[in-house]
Amino acid sequence: MNKMRHFSFILLVLCSFITSLFANITTSTHQSVQTSLRNKGRSRITMQIEAIYQFGDSLSDTGNLVRETTRVKPAFARLPYGQTFFHRPTGRCSDGLLMVDYFEIKRKLENALVLMGEIGGNDYNLAxxxxxxxEQVYQLVPNVVQTIKYAVQEVIWLGATNIVVPGNFPIGCVPLYLVRFETNDKSKYDELQCLKDYNDFSKYHNELLIRAIQELQQEHPNVAIVYGDYYYALTWVIKHAPRLGFERGGSTKVCCAIGNNPYNYDLKKSCGSPGVPICEDPSKRISWDGIHMTQEGNKNVAIWLLKNSLPTLRTHFHP
Known part of the structure; x- marks a missing residue:
């Protein structure tokens, strides 16, 4: 019981940090996001929500870590991070906008949407x-998923009624993993040239997470809880990269990086370090710094989610 109370306190503290996910986006910027989506030929999808509260890591942080830390500022607190959209660093781990920035919010509407994650990625990365x-990291997955389940239960207890729980990305397609675990064994790669073993690991995490979500939905029938399929969203973008306007090799080459390999990525030379260049047009590549996506990558993944995952939430929406 004490552990649960402590966890509730942690969530409340996190909520106090999330003053506004859109604090750095002005009205004109918001309009630009809408125009950007329309220019891609996509219909704009709206949900009856008044705010988004997102818990997660650097894939979703819109600047809280940079604003809250009193230690040495991380690389994404300075240019070239933020150069494409804001023309200045905002604390986002990209050249511009993140996926959550494309989930449009309208004022004076009825409900809040809670995005629980992506959670667990940093635990696996560290391991x-x-x-x-x-085999050793596989053993961590049940505990990670159980922790996510506890977190969802806590936000329900705090009053959330509309929740999206994202799964893990296909880490075998991420340049960080492609370089670190590169092999000459061609059988280790799939048709997208991603590492099959590490993508299978992501699938395992997602399978357990989907079961946990189903259990939560049965326990809380008056709460809408939807799985956000980050895995399929990113693999879809990679598969259709040329059609979406990415250049040849744009699904594997890193933009803000340097490296003598097909991924243009060196684990020891991170984005923002002296001598690390930036590609001529970040919008032509999916990966920004080997871990996080470019604004264009985030946008295309967000569009897929808006079309395929959030409409599922709409059918269960609780005003």
Whole structure:
């Protein structure tokens, strides 16, 4: 019981940090996002929500870490991060907007949407890059998923009624993993040239997460809880990269990086470090810094989610 109370306190503290996910987006910027989406030929999808509260890591942080830390500022607190859209760093781990920035919010509407994640990615990253084997990291998954389930239960207890729980991305398609675990064994790669073993790991996490969501939905029939399929969204974007306007090799080459390999990525030379260049047009590549996506990558993944995951929430929406 004490542990649950402590966890509730942590969530409340996190909520106090999330003053506004759109604090850095002015009205004109918001209109630009809408125009950007329309120019891609996509219909704009709106939900009856008045705010978004997102818990997650650097894939979703719109600047809270930079604003709250009193230590040495991270690389994404300075240019070239933020150069494409804001023309200045905002604390977002991209050249511009993130996926959550494309989830449009209208004022004076009835409900809040809670995005629980992506959660767990950093736990797995740390384990893999400390040298743990796939088999060892697989053993972490049930506990990670259980923690996500507890977190969802807590926000329900705090009053949330509309929740999206994102799954894990296909980490075998991320340049960080493609470089670190590169192999000459061609059988280890799938048709998208992603590492099959690490994508299978992501699938396992997502399978357990979907079961947990189903259990939560049965326990809370008056709450809308939807799985956000980040895995399929990103693989769809990679598969259709040329059609979406990405350049040849744009689904694998990193933009803000340097490296003597097909991914243009060196694990020891991160984006923002001296001598690390930026590609001529970030909108032509999916990966910004080897871990996080470019604004264009985020936009295309967000569009897929808006068309395929959030409409599922609409059918269960609780005003």
């Amino acid at each position: 893999f890059f400390q040298g743990k084997t796939l």
